[in-house]
Structures are given as structure tokens and as C-alpha cells.
Amino acid sequence: MTESVLFRVESHVGRLTLNRPERLNAMDLPMVQSVLERLSEASELVEVGDLRALVISGEGDRAFSAGADMESRRALTDAERALHLDLIASMCREVYRFPVPVVAEVHGHCIGGGAELALSCDLVLATETSGFSLPEVKLGMLARSGGAVFARRRLSHGALAGMLLTGERVRAPEALRIGLIDRMSANPELLAEATDAVASSIASAGPHAVRATKQLLLSNSTLSVEESLQLGDSLHATLAATEDLREGLAALAEKRPPAFVGR
Structure with a gap:
């Protein structure tokens, strides 16, 4: 069975990869639990000096993450649905509080909980075809996993209100202009190079x-x-x-x- 989350460390840089490309890396309950386990493992590596920077990315060429896997939620009990969303919120907060810098490498769709995960990182790098949205209001929900809070570090009140209240997609060039992302690359290959350079620079300090x-x-x-x-x-x-x-x-x-x- 393919692991839904991959984690490796090389030259003091950890790389955590969401690995459900067939589902646009949408996060079901087991995947979120696995991310939390990998983050705990990564924190232990920080404490012994083996990890100095962390990169979070999504497998495949279509998405960083489409957010919570709403289809899988239909099979869950009410208690499991509540746990699912609670753990997504915990995951984003753990990334925000992670002891060393975290870099999001984003290409393709970055939606809902996926966008909140990216925004909980210290730096967000993306391809020019990426798109970011917090569409929770369109589902009668709230971006409670941190989207409304983490983006506050980056956006003006008006820009953040526009994202949260309309749920509309912000494409990468506009995201770069308003400060939602930090760097933009033309394609995934150049994005990977830019991310590696940033993470390696942090790890060498x-x-x-x-x-x-x-x-x-x-x-x-x-x-x-x-x-x-x-x-x-x-x-x-x-x-x-x-x-x-x-x-x-x-x-x-x-x-x-x-x-x-x-x-």
C-alpha cells in the first residue's frame, strides 16, 4: 500500500510530501494523522541536530493539496468528522510552531485546508500557474485551521477579507503582488530548484x-x-x-x- 505521506532528510533538510496525487493530495483522516506523526518525528530530529529546515510539498503536477478530502468524510461518523477537522487544525498549528523554518513548495491547486497548511509555513514558494483559495464560506464553514490567522501575517485586511468572504481563487501572480506568497517560479522544475536553494541556505546557517x-x-x-x-x-x-x-x-x-x- 502506498504511503500517503513521505518523509526524508538529506543534508539537514527534511522534506515532507503529501502523497495522494490521484486525489489532488486531498487530506483524509489517516493522511492527517500521518502528517502529525511525521512532524513529531521531524521535531525529534531537530532536537538532536539532524534537521535544520523543513520543506512541505505535494506529489504530482496538479496540486499542493485540495484541502480536506470531503468524499472520504461521508463514510465517517460524526465524531470522526469532528476529529478530522480538529486534526487538520492541529497539523497547521504544529507547522506554524515548528522549531525550525518551514518552506511550502506549491504548484497547482492549493485549496482550503491545503492553503491553510501552506500559509502556516514561514515561506511560501509557488509556480506561476498555482492558485490559492479559502472557499470555506461557500460550504457554510469557517477557515478555522489557521487560514484567517496565518494569512494575517501577509495580507492587508481588505485582501484577506476578500479571500475569506468570497472564497475566490487568487492566482500566483496576484498572490505574489499582494504578499500571499514570497517567490514565484515559471514551472515545477525551477520551483524545486528555488526551494532547494532556500532550504539549503537556511540549513547552512x-x-x-x-x-x-x-x-x-x-x-x-x-x-x-x-x-x-x-x-x-x-x-x-x-x-x-x-x-x-x-x-x-x-x-x-x-x-x-x-x-x-x-x-
Whole structure:
């Protein structure tokens, strides 16, 4: 039986792939449970220093993810349907809080829970033919897995309201213009190259510095400016005592690439 979620690590970069291309990577209950298991595994790898960046993508050439698999939900009990949506929300929040940067590699359809998953990532890269939509209102539902919250980091109130209240698709060129995505590539091959370059760049930086920077970035939405500045001072003081900082400064002086060890 084909696994619905693939996970591998190479050169400190993890790659989690949604693997139901025949269903546009729509997320049924077992798939969401598998994603959560892989995220837990990935977090453990972060703690031992084996993983420094994570990429999330969708298998096939048609979709990142079409969101919750509504067809499979018909066979579920009411309790299982509720669990399904609760776990999608948990999955998006786990990605948002993941200890190292997460990059979404998007091509094709990115809909509903799939869009919420992408928007929970720190960076979103997409092909120019990709499209993003949060159509929950058209089903009498709410984008409660984080779409209404995570996109707030990226969009003006009007742009976000337009997506949420109309459910209409935003194509990649417009998504790039309004800040919904961070980079756009002409095709999947160039997108993969761009994603690998970004993830490798993150993974080659000082691991403690990267994690501290993500923590500081996340604080922007929960702390006041003054509190975030104080957090930055505290994180800087911690980094000042690391071997990696000394290595970074030595490498700069010696005009060579740094060899960070995560200490």
C-alpha cells in the first residue's frame, strides 16, 4: 500500500510530501494523522541536530493539496468528522510552531485546508500557474485551521477579507503582488530548484541563530514591540555564548565558509 505521506532528510533538510496525487493530495483522516506523526518525528530530529529546515510539498503536477478530502468524510461518523477537522487544525498549528523554518513548495491547486497548511509555513514558494483559495464560506464553514490567522501575517485586511468572504481563487501572480506568497517560479522544475536553494541556505546557517530568529519572528504576533525587543536581547545573549557564534566570526575573519556544529 502506498504511503500517503513521505518523509526524508538529506543534508539537514527534511522534506515532507503529501502523497495522494490521484486525489489532488486531498487530506483524509489517516493522511492527517500521518502528517502529525511525521512532524513529531521531524521535531525529534531537530532536537538532536539532524534537521535544520523543513520543506512541505505535494506529489504530482496538479496540486499542493485540495484541502480536506470531503468524499472520504461521508463514510465517517460524526465524531470522526469532528476529529478530522480538529486534526487538520492541529497539523497547521504544529507547522506554524515548528522549531525550525518551514518552506511550502506549491504548484497547482492549493485549496482550503491545503492553503491553510501552506500559509502556516514561514515561506511560501509557488509556480506561476498555482492558485490559492479559502472557499470555506461557500460550504457554510469557517477557515478555522489557521487560514484567517496565518494569512494575517501577509495580507492587508481588505485582501484577506476578500479571500475569506468570497472564497475566490487568487492566482500566483496576484498572490505574489499582494504578499500571499514570497517567490514565484515559471514551472515545477525551477520551483524545486528555488526551494532547494532556500532550504539549503537556511540549513547552512547557524542552527541556534536560525531557531532564535524564528522564535523572534513568531513573537511579532503575540508580543508588543517592546517585549519583542527584550526577547531579542535575551536571545542574543544566549547566542553570544555558543561555539557557533565564535565559529561564524572566525570564518568571517578567515574568509572561509563556517562549519556550524549546533553548539
